[in-house]
Amino acid sequence: MFHLSSNGDIKKGRITDIYFERTLKIIKEKNIDKRVVVEIRARTLPSPYQWAIVAGLDEALYLLEGLKVDVWSMPEGSLFYPFEPVLTIEGNYSEFGRYETALLGLICQASGIATRAARCKKSSQGKTVYHFGARRMHPGITSMIDRASFIGGCDGVAVRSSAEELGEKPVGTIPHALVLLAGDTVKATQFFDEIIEPKVGRVALIDTLGDEKFEALRVAEALGKNLLAVRIDTPASRRGDIMELLKEVRWELDLRGFKKVKIFVSGGITEERIALLNSVADAFGVGTYISNAPVIDFSLDIVEINSKPLAKKGKRSGKKQIWQCSSCLTRSILPFRERIVKCSCGGDFTPLTKQVIREGRIVTDMPSPQEIRKYVLEQLNKIS
Numbered sequence: 001m002f003h004l005s006s007n008g009d010i011k012k013g014r015i016t017d018i019y020f021e022r023t024l025k026i027i028k029e030k031n032i033d034k035r036v037v038v039e040i041r042a043r044t045l046p047s048p049y050q051w052a053i054v055a056g057l058d059e060a061l062y063l064l065e066g067l068k069v070d071v072w073s074m075p076e077g078s079l080f081y082p083f084e085p086v087l088t089i090e091g092n093y094s095e096f097g098r099y100e101t102a103l104l105g106l107i108c109q110a111s112g113i114a115t116r117a118a119r120c121k122k123s124s125q126g127k128t129v130y131h132f133g134a135r136r137m138h139p140g141i142t143s144m145i146d147r148a149s150f151i152g153g154c155d156g157v158a159v160r161s162s163a164e165e166l167g168e169k170p171v172g173t174i175p176h177a178l179v180l181l182a183g184d185t186v187k188a189t190q191f192f193d194e195i196i197e198p199k200v201g202r203v204a205l206i207d208t209l210g211d212e213k214f215e216a217l218r219v220a221e222a223l224g225k226n227l228l229a230v231r232i233d234t235p236a237s238r239r240g241d242i243m244e245l246l247k248e249v250r251w252e253l254d255l256r257g258f259k260k261v262k263i264f265v266s267g268g269i270t271e272e273r274i275a276l277l278n279s280v281a282d283a284f285g286v287g288t289y290i291s292n293a294p295v296i297d298f299s300l301d302i303v304e305i306n307s308k309p310l311a312k313k314g315k316r317s318g319k320k321q322i323w324q325c326s327s328c329l330t331r332s333i334l335p336f337r338e339r340i341v342k343c344s345c346g347g348d349f350t351p352l353t354k355q356v357i358r359e360g361r362i363v364t365d366m367p368s369p370q371e372i373r374k375y376v377l378e379q380l381n382k383i384s
Contacts, residue, residue: 002139002140003138003140004140010063010102011062011063013098013099013102015101015102015105016098016099016100016101016102017100017101020097020098020100020101021098023097024094024097024098027093027094027097028094033092033093033094034092034093034305034306035090035091035092035093035305035306035307036090036091036092036093036302036304036305036306037088037089037090037302037303037304037319038088038089038090038300038301038302038303039085039087039088039089039300039301039303039319039320040085040086040087040088040103040104040107040298040299040300041082041083041084041085041086041298041299041301042080042082042083042086042296042297042298042299043082043083043297043299044082044297045081045082045296045297046112046294046296046297049115049119050081051079051080051081051115051383052079052080052081052111052112052115052296053077053078053079053080053111053114053115053117053118053152053376054074054076054077054078054080054086054107054111054114055076055077055107055110055111055113055114055147055148055151055152056076056106056107056108056109056110056111056144056148057073057074057075057076057086057087057107057356058076058366059106059110059144060073060087060103060106060107061073061356061357061362061366063099063102063103063106064089064096064099064103064357064360065357065360065361065362066360067091067095067096067099067360068091068092068095068359068360069089069090069091069095069096069357069359069360070089070090070091070355070357070358070359071087071088071089071090071355071356071357072087072088072353072354072355072356073086073087073088073353073354073356074086074087074322074352074353075352075354075367075372075375076151076367076372077114077151077152077367077372077373077375077376077379078352078375078379079329079376079379079380079383081331083316083333084322084331084333085320085322085333085353086107086111086298087107088319088320088353090304090319093302100300103300104298104299104300107296107298108295108296108297108298109141109144109148109295110144110147110148111148111295111296111298112293112294112295112296113144113145113148113149113152113290113291113293114148114149114151114152114376115152115293115296116149116152116271116289116290116293116294117129117131117148117149117150117151117152117153117154117286117290117293118152118153118376118380119271120153120154120269120270120271120274120284120286120289120290121152121153121154121377121380122153122271122380123271123272123274123275123278124274124278124284125278127274127278127281127282127283127284128155128282128283128284129153129154129155129274129283129284129286130154130155130156130157130158130171130283130284130285130286131145131146131149131150131154131156131157131158131285131286131287131290131291132158132172132266132285132286132287133145133149133286133287133288133289133290133291133292134146134157134158134159134162134291135287136287136288136291136292137291137292142159142161142162143161143162143165145162145290145291146159146162146163146166147162147165147166147369149290149291150166150168150369150373151369151372151373151376152373152376153373153376153377153380154286154290155171156168156169156170156171157170157171158170158171158172166369166370167368167369167370168369173192173203173204173205173231173264174188174189174192174203174204174205175205176205176208176233178191178192179205179208179209180208180209184209185204185205185206185208185209185210185215185218185219186218186219186222188205189202189204189205189219189222189223189227190222190223192204193223193226201228201229202223202226202227202228202229203228203229203230203231203264204216204219204223204227204229204230204231205230205231205233206219206230206231206232207231207232207233207234207235207238212230212232212234212245212249213245213248213249213252215230216230216249216252216253216261217252217253217256217258220253220256220258220261221256225260227258227261228261228262229261229262229263229264229282229283230249230253230261230262230263230264231264231265231266231285232245232246232249232263232264232265232266232267233265233266233267233285234267235267236267236268242265242273242277243276243277243280246263246265246277246280246281247280249263250263250280262282262283263280263281263282263283264281264282264283264284264285265277265281265283265284265285266284266285266286266287267285269284269285269286269287269289270286270289271289274286301315303315303316303317303318303319303320304317304318304319318335318336319335319336320333320334320335320336320353321333321334321335321336321338321339321351321352321353322351322352322353323339323340323349323350323351323352324349324350324351324352325343325345325347325348325349326347326348326349326350327343327345327346327347327348328343328345328347328382329379329382329383330343330344330345330347331352332349339351
């Protein structure tokens with residue numbers, strides 16, 4: 001069997017730290033259950049992040065749906081900063097206390113992955129970024145990882161089931177295994193060209209057996225106008241100066257009339273390497289760097305009890321609203337019932353946090369992954 005938590009166990013609150021179960025038992029025995037407001041927010045972000053992207057809210061709402069609670073949240077895909085509540089729950093503590101473990105897990109990891117994807121996409125300055133990191137994580141969470149990477153800004157994912165769930169086409173070229181089995185780079189690429197449906201772009205993997213420059217020229221001459229791109233996935237032990245390698249391949253292809261052939265780079269790609277290489281590379285495949293992203297260290301804390309502001313030391317009490325300028329994205333955190341109208345830039349402030357669950361019923365439309373991704377990219381274009 002695979003080590004997977006079932007939907008039923010998660011939804012029933014069985015995936016929880018034991019001290020929540022013990023707390024609920026004490027609350028019941030001592031009759032001290034109270035109506036509370038709790039908020040989920042991050043005090044710090046992974047270094048050197050100054051902002052992050054919230055993800056996993058679709059699963060969070062599914063988890064909370066049907067409970068006797070009211071919930072407010074930022075829209076999924078929102079850019080946020082430290083100390084800003086991304087989700088607020090109001091209800092009797094006994095109604096939702098057992099769900100804290102699962103709730104944080106859903107948001108912490110998905111937000112970490114979406115943030116890494118967004119940072120890679122921003123670093124690419126608009127060039128194509130694909131997510132290839134499924135093989136580095138447990139297959140039970142592949143769908144979550146690919147979804148978070150896509151809404152964070154990646155242009156596509158490699159796993160068929162994830163892509164279909166997103167309403168996208170899976171992306172991918174050929175593995176080194178095919179080149180080795182065929183015995184030659186050109187043969188493997190020609191087999192790909194002969195057998196795979198024409199709508200799939202012909203991308204040749206050119207680092208398996210020979211020199212990247214000469215392999216690039218060989219496949220370009222063999223496939224001609226059918227060749228979309230060459231992919232360079234050179235092992236670290238043979239990589240040397242990767243920027244010079246890309247420039248050399250680009251030069252030789254251009255010199256021989258293959259200017260339309262794109263260069264696709266994968267293998268150990270990070271946001272820093274994207275920034276370094278994107279003056280020459282046309283597309284990037286990012287794996288472990290996204291799928292193994294550091295989680296966003298959200299915590300869930302009580303900030304009101306029976307309508308009175310109260311929080312543990314180190315936390316700011318009271319229910320809060322985040323106001324954002326529609327023009328410059330300046331933010332302000334205020335007590336929930338206070339409001340701010342005009343920004344110093346002249347733009348209008350609007351509340352970012354909206355009610356999404358009322359008395360256990362979801363009262364908002366759930367945007368598609370494509371709509372969330374578009375929202376993320378729009379925000380990225382407005383920040384430096």
